Amino acid sequence: MLGKNKRSITAFSLGLLLAMAIYLVPGMTSDAIAKEAFAEQVFAEEAFAKEVLAQEAVEGEGEAEIEWSQDVFYRDWEGNPLKGPVSGYPAPELGPSDYNNYDFAPSRMLIWVANQQHLYFGSFVLAVPIFCMLIEFIGIRTREEDPIMSQKYDRLAHDLMKISLTAYSWTAILGGILLFTFITLFPGFFKYLAGIFRPVMHVYALMFLAESGILYVYYYGWDRMNQDPFLKWIHASLSVLLNLVGTILMFLANSWATFMQAPGGIDSEGRFLGNIWHVIHSTLWNPVGVHRILGNIVFGGGIVGAYAAYHYLTAKTEEDRAHYDWVCYVAMFICIFGLIPLPFAGYWLMKEVYAFRQQMGITLMGGIMAWLFIIQAVMIGLLFFAANSYLHNGMARVKGSHRYMKYCKYMVLLLIVCFTMWMTPHTIVMTPAELKVMGGAQHPVIGHFGVMSAKNTAVNLMITTTVLCFILYQRANKKITVPWATAGNCWIAAIFVGAAANIIFLGVYGYYLPANQRVGLSVPQVCTTLTTLFAGTAINISMFKDSESYGEVKWGSQSKVGTYAIFLLAISFTWLMGLMGYIRSAVRLFWHVTEVVRDNSVDAYTLTIGEAGKMLTFNTLFVWVQFVVVFWVGSLSGKKEQVKAPEGVPVPAQQ
């Protein structure tokens, strides 16, 4: 599907599954591993404390020299707060002298813009190496079978890296702006944060240096390491290293944000208790990390897709059209693959937020941020619409797809019905007259859609529908010839029908359970959806063995509607990312560090929905203007190469 080669799609899918597993497995097993490590650590710390106290008792010094204090978050096995040696100063009571401001804009808005812009670019430059790693790997794997296709993959990875290189410098500049904005406008708070995260900040800077070094070697060594197979593998390994360092960088930076939201490793006065790992690894660190990785993949895919879509729509030659159509497909493939598990990572994050402070969870889902969550629901719906629209249009240009196109309208209907449930608010905005006509605040029919049982069911069905659409897309031009074709089809049908029945059953069953048990049903619902993804895709791919083709994908013939869907997806996701970032950050309300450092600035207020929306739109437009500039800069060197390229080189995808 990613060209003419059947193995390439298998390799690509497996590669993505593997990549996802690499990220998900630590997430899933981290609790168990963390508990074990935690137990050892607690044991060691307690032993150390006893030793110190015993020594002091023997010496008869009287008062202990080391002051011990209780952690605000960590607890030992008996549920008592964990104790640690006080190793820092108390959190300051911030006053007017700890805040600076300009006349033209509130400091809060300035730090918001600086932060968001840096995050957008950071997200992009972290995502692109993941794509490059996968695409280059596929290129190497297909080198012997299909050298032209292999070259095409390699070229694509190289082109993406070229854009990423420009964006990388841009990210660093934006990071600098963010740092200066922070230091100059919030010096008091920065001093406190720097006091705790001092070693992390230095390690971060060094990791940034390592990232830059690897990036330059990886990019500038591309052509030189391209010919020799051994060197090519070394080059591919560099991309793995690049991603590893990039992920560590992101996790280190995440720790500052997660500490502010849900602190650990300090006492109630804000004094550091000597264990930097506790500070880094606070309760939201893991879910935020996984959520951001998946979000980066979708965001990066969306941007690369939009870039390719623009070139596709403006292409002058058939070759260019074919090429950029193919790039759109690769980007969307990655994007959708990240989009499917993204809501689940979000659920995990919310679960941890509730576990940390129920109050914070209620503020998010039922309190002052609840209407923003309704907007989020709309944006997520748009993403799924855009993804499905692209898949439908993409499928339509594949020979043999007429067998499946007739099901598209039913899938659209299902999506719309689910989306209706997904975004129906619990509290409806209405006039008193409408309230009277309705007979009460709850509607007897749609009132049932306001709780999570309905919403979980809806979103799981939407994802399952998208997975089904993707599976049909994969097999659109294939005539299945394996002897077990009927059995395979039956299995796929059974998996999807069974999954839908199970998801709906669990959703309805949830209404008859107490709330604390009801939320637990989301776990089997998610598992059901993931089963359709993994089992359905695996069976589907297995059935492609020795399949006959109705004809290759005619790249360059994607409809305009399908191409515009990519823009919709990219822009919606940019806005959505800003929205969720704002919600996550604003839920601290009037705290810099929740319940430890109070925000005493004049900006310690929560924005109205309209004001927040304006800021998000500004950030979205601003970052897209920058992306256009970065892409333009990146294309300056490409134009020269295009002139030099020999004519008559066959376009592999059209063969």
Place this chain on the structure above:
Amino acid sequence: MNKNLVSFLVFVVGLAVFHNAIFPIFTPKPIGWILNRYVYYLVFVAFLIITHFVLRLKPSIAMKALFVWFLGYYFYDAILFPPIPWTLFITYMVMWSIGVFLYISQDTDSFREFREPIVKTIVGEYKLAQIVVMIAMPILVGFATYKSIYPAYQEPVELRTVHPAPPATTKVHGITYPLESTNNPFRIDEQDKYKDSFPFLDADKQEYMKYVTEGGTIFFQNCHYCHGDQLNGIGMFSHVFNPTPANFIDPGTIAMLQESFLFWRVAKGGPGLPNESTPWSSSMPPWEEHLKTDEIWKVVLFEFWYTGHHPRTFGTEGSIAGSEGGE
């Protein structure tokens, strides 16, 4: 005869007959599982599909899109009962319109076919249609402008947070309660739902039921005037309030909340709400001024018992705490 026209006539006449004759005559007032307005609507849709199939009518994609869009409009406008508020109607129709657009734009051919009559109207190939559109458009715009600037006397709608985040602690009658860890002191047992234990005023049965009964007595002395004798928010005074009193039967209200949350809300009433919940528009009195602490707890106990809901707990969930709420 033009098949598009036949198809259009089938749709229009069918809908007119259904809406004006069949639907009002046959739809039963009490909604049953089988005989209800939604099933009748589905039967009507089935009628349209079958008629087209039998008469071998194949309307153009634009016509199909029109039918589908209008069926959605008709459902939300006339079938869904009681009528939904305007804001929700608009939201649903936007979604339905997006769905129709996805349907017509799923491939290049269908989208081209859909655009064809529009393009022909614009370029003047369909002269009559062009004249109709050119006359209708300014009239519609004028009408919309008139509607939008015509002064309205209704109260403005406001976004209100029904389940605000509670404070970390609340002070009632001189005692400070941490809300996350406070439990109802009268929840000594958990059994006997209202439905299972009728007649419910069997106070001698056990201690738990004694507390429930006492809570019920307090409820009917103080609360049912607004919250209703069935706890469904439709009390005798409820109709004069905006927002209306809470409906405890609804799975989206007390079923999602801890007992301590209810304790705080009952004790502090409307004035104790945070700003996002518009304390100025809630008329619930702060009951701590009228009831004792124990009485508040007993009322809360009664509300859960009567409705059959279990209070939300967080401590016992282990790994399955979640994102409940869904404002």
